[in-house]
Amino acid sequence: MDLKWIALVPLFPLLGSVINLFLGRRLSKGVVGTLACAAVLASFAVSVGAFFSLNAMAPEHRQVVVHLFDWIDAGSFHVPFAFLVDPLSVLMILVVTGVGFLIHVYSTSYMEHDEGYARYFTYLNLFTFSMLVLVLGSSFLTLFVGWEGVGLCSYLLIGFWYEKKSASDAGKKAFVVNRIGDFGFALGMMLIFWTFGSLNFTEVFSGASRFAAGEPVMTTICLLLFVGACGKSAQLPLYVWLPDAMEGPTPVSALIHAATMVTAGVYMVARCHVLYMLSPTAMGVVAVVGGVTALFAATIGLVQNDIKRVLAYSTVSQLGYMFLALGVGAFSAGIFHVMTHAFFKALLFLGSGSVIHALSGEQDIRKMGALKGPLGRTYFTFLFGTLALAGIFPFAGFFSKDEILWNVYNTNRVLWVVGVAGAFCTAFYMFRLVFLTFFGESRLTSEAKHHLHESPPRMLVPLFVLAILSVVGGWIGLPLMPGGNPLTHWLDPVFGPEAAVGGEGAGHGLEIGLMALSLGVALFGIMVAWLFYRKTPKLPVALGASMKGAYNMLLNKYYVDEIYGAAIVRPFFSLSGMLWTFFDVKVVDGVVNAVGRFVRGAGSAARGLQSGYVGGYALAMVLGLVVVISYYFIK
Amino acid sequence: MVPISNYLWVSVILFSLGVTGVILRRNAIVIFMCIELMMNAANLAFVAFARQTHTLDGQVMVFFVMTVAAAEVAVGLAIIISMFRHHESVNIDQVDLLRG
Amino acid sequence: MPHLQFPALSVPLVLFWVFAVVACLMGLLVIVLANPVSSALALVMTLCAVAGLFLTLGAQFIAAVQVIVYAGAIMVLFLFVIMLLQLRGEPGGLRGVLFGPKVLAGALGVALITQMGSLVATAAWPAGAADPAAFDSPLNTQMIGKLLYSRYLLPFEVVSVLLLVALLGSVVLAKRKF
Numbered sequence: 001m002d003l004k005w006i007a008l009v010p011l012f013p014l015l016g017s018v019i020n021l022f023l024g025r026r027l028s029k030g031v032v033g034t035l036a037c038a039a040v041l042a043s044f045a046v047s048v049g050a051f052f053s054l055n056a057m058a059p060e061h062r063q064v065v066v067h068l069f070d071w072i073d074a075g076s077f078h079v080p081f082a083f084l085v086d087p088l089s090v091l092m093i094l095v096v097t098g099v100g101f102l103i104h105v106y107s108t109s110y111m112e113h114d115e116g117y118a119r120y121f122t123y124l125n126l127f128t129f130s131m132l133v134l135v136l137g138s139s140f141l142t143l144f145v146g147w148e149g150v151g152l153c154s155y156l157l158i159g160f161w162y163e164k165k166s167a168s169d170a171g172k173k174a175f176v177v178n179r180i181g182d183f184g185f186a187l188g189m190m191l192i193f194w195t196f197g198s199l200n201f202t203e204v205f206s207g208a209s210r211f212a213a214g215e216p217v218m219t220t221i222c223l224l225l226f227v228g229a230c231g232k233s234a235q236l237p238l239y240v241w242l243p244d245a246m247e248g249p250t251p252v253s254a255l256i257h258a259a260t261m262v263t264a265g266v267y268m269v270a271r272c273h274v275l276y277m278l279s280p281t282a283m284g285v286v287a288v289v290g291g292v293t294a295l296f297a298a299t300i301g302l303v304q305n306d307i308k309r310v311l312a313y314s315t316v317s318q319l320g321y322m323f324l325a326l327g328v329g330a331f332s333a334g335i336f337h338v339m340t341h342a343f344f345k346a347l348l349f350l351g352s353g354s355v356i357h358a359l360s361g362e363q364d365i366r367k368m369g370a371l372k373g374p375l376g377r378t379y380f381t382f383l384f385g386t387l388a389l390a391g392i393f394p395f396a397g398f399f400s401k402d403e404i405l406w407n408v409y410n411t412n413r414v415l416w417v418v419g420v421a422g423a424f425c426t427a428f429y430m431f432r433l434v435f436l437t438f439f440g441e442s443r444l445t446s447e448a449k450h451h452l453h454e455s456p457p458r459m460l461v462p463l464f465v466l467a468i469l470s471v472v473g474g475w476i477g478l479p480l481m482p483g484g485n486p487l488t489h490w491l492d493p494v495f496g497p498e499a500a501v502g503g504e505g506a507g508h509g510l511e512i513g514l515m516a517l518s519l520g521v522a523l524f525g526i527m528v529a530w531l532f533y534r535k536t537p538k539l540p541v542a543l544g545a546s547m548k549g550a551y552n553m554l555l556n557k558y559y560v561d562e563i564y565g566a567a568i569v570r571p572f573f574s575l576s577g578m579l580w581t582f583f584d585v586k587v588v589d590g591v592v593n594a595v596g597r598f599v600r601g602a603g604s605a606a607r608g609l610q611s612g613y614v615g616g617y618a619l620a621m622v623l624g625l626v627v628v629i630s631y632y633f634i635k
Numbered sequence: 636m637v638p639i640s641n642y643l644w645v646s647v648i649l650f651s652l653g654v655t656g657v658i659l660r661r662n663a664i665v666i667f668m669c670i671e672l673m674m675n676a677a678n679l680a681f682v683a684f685a686r687q688t689h690t691l692d693g694q695v696m697v698f699f700v701m702t703v704a705a706a707e708v709a710v711g712l713a714i715i716i717s718m719f720r721h722h723e724s725v726n727i728d729q730v731d732l733l734r735g
Numbered sequence: 736m737p738h739l740q741f742p743a744l745s746v747p748l749v750l751f752w753v754f755a756v757v758a759c760l761m762g763l764l765v766i767v768l769a770n771p772v773s774s775a776l777a778l779v780m781t782l783c784a785v786a787g788l789f790l791t792l793g794a795q796f797i798a799a800v801q802v803i804v805y806a807g808a809i810m811v812l813f814l815f816v817i818m819l820l821q822l823r824g825e826p827g828g829l830r831g832v833l834f835g836p837k838v839l840a841g842a843l844g845v846a847l848i849t850q851m852g853s854l855v856a857t858a859a860w861p862a863g864a865a866d867p868a869a870f871d872s873p874l875n876t877q878m879i880g881k882l883l884y885s886r887y888l889l890p891f892e893v894v895s896v897l898l899l900v901a902l903l904g905s906v907v908l909a910k911r912k913f
Binding site for chain 2: 755758771791792793794801804809813817819820844852855860861875882883898904907
Binding site: 619622623625626629630633 | 836839840843846847850851853
């Protein structure tokens, strides 16, 4: 396949979105859903084609810029609208379209009874389109188009049920927090243009070789870009929007958390690895923020009672792992985790959606239990996702997480300890979730019990596919292979061989030992969860009572939302109020009114001259004539 | 031979009379007549200059002025008639639609 | 007053003075007579006197047109409208017909006369090449006709359109219902 057809990848979802936007109300639900799914499936097919044609090329040539049109051409500022096809972007579009397609299929059933069916698929396709532009763009500005596009679509989809106040609030929150990150990203872009005179990836990255490592301008650029990544990928301190994002329909959560949106920040940092490699400070910041977020979010996840909220915090935590990997220079490990995480997190969200669907909208795990029987298939797939997330051999999460931890171990032991602690928490809260949801006594309301039903095939099939991927997805990154694992090998043309930190020197023995250790930690977490929630259910209650302060702190998510409210939102509101009542009303309106009054006064003073009598005008004319002639006489 | 300045003096006096009339009178028809007076003053000057320079162009110009004056009178009198219909008067102090 | 020239009395000079005095006097009457009909008749007299001045300048064709078109057709139109509207003089004589700041208006009139008059008195008027055939001879009308249909053909045609427009315009304006 000629790579110029890559333009079709974003084009199909865009077409689907446009058609559903204008004709969606008149088409039947079947047509709308089929159209949306077909658009993404077509993109996926083209992506697969692109993968094979790229694979057929020599590794050092696997970087093709497909020029579509000149977008901005003003003076020295030249931005073509072009797509960059290389192993990294192809991997990303495969994940986005592949997982995105499964979520689309799932949605056709999940959203079947919703009023805004066509609107939903319009947004969903637009979301996919934006994400594809983001990962395919060959310049920072093209990337930014997709970047803003996913921000907008997340706002639209989180607030999809806008008649619900919490949903529209969550949408606004996501939008505003993202905007803070975007501000940093935009500043970073400007600094890049100022430094390199271009926004195209190829020119910027080749120009970066002129700079020595550790130059302040590089650090500034990287940190500004990282602010943007923090906003989009929900890292401390800008993660607050993601847990609220579950106000949207569950498949949207799956899309945001797995395939699109949150991986944008990881992708962007990986794409700019050339710049980050030049700034050890920025790398350190990325690693520390990632590591702290991984543990921080995982601890919050320990005590949450909303099935989707637990998963949301686990996403924040897993994104932390990805940034941890990027921060220690293990870029391919980070991208590997992006991919495996996309599989099992989509699976978990769709599985939780299946549970919620079966219980007619119930999301509180305290009101679930014993669903293993009635929802056997959902349970089966959900368990796969949980094992993968907990990092149990041989599920996908095991390989990617251990590659990250192995790279971290070789760089910084403290962060490694943090990562392992996070892994323990992850295993614990995920199995807490599983035990409370699927085991034990049924705590369902009688009404929910009455309606209990397994989900239809259109929801189950994507679950099965994702369950299989959650197992085999990790095998493309098998460790201990001679010459690096296949995925690292595939990404080599992008990140270069030197990015594979860790080296062979440390020895396979240690690597295997660490794997065994983290596997043991995960199993220990599962065991503790089993102890708490299966064997002696009174224990967690007693523990919560005895450590009330810590428990409340975790339950209230470290009061971060409250702190932001007091420190930022409320002062901002009062400042705005003051500007409104004083500056706007008094100063701005005052000036405007004064201008109006002046004109009106001048008019009423001058209207006296306008008597309306023709004779008066004739008199004035002759007077003027005489004056003008007199002037020539005097002169 | 009468010197040209004599004719010009007559022209000046007629023109000034016309101007004064336009300013002073309140009857629209009389004002109109005063305008005719001013045009005649101009015509006289034209013919006098034609005589002075021994060319006929001045006289041709007078011919055109007369044609325009005829058109102007036709339209002007029509306006006065419609004004009279509105105000039952041709006094310009009755008409102040232009007042600000 | 700048000096007027008084050469030896001749027939043209006498005629000039007669017509000039009549023209100015009648012009004055136009603006001071209270009754519009009287004003119109005074204007007819002025126009005829100016036609006489044209004759003394050797412009027979213009003089004839002045009498026929101006004093004839146009002034009849004026009188016709005055009759149609049944206009009378205002009560109170001159005071009733005048309007606006009279002193200022009079002063302006005098100022105009003074200014333009001083121009007339001080300027030197160059004489052109002599072409006596065009003046004081029956050839005058013929030569104006040739000029109109050669050099001034375009303005001549345009003026005809203007007259047509004025015709239509006055019909539309004077129609009772718009």
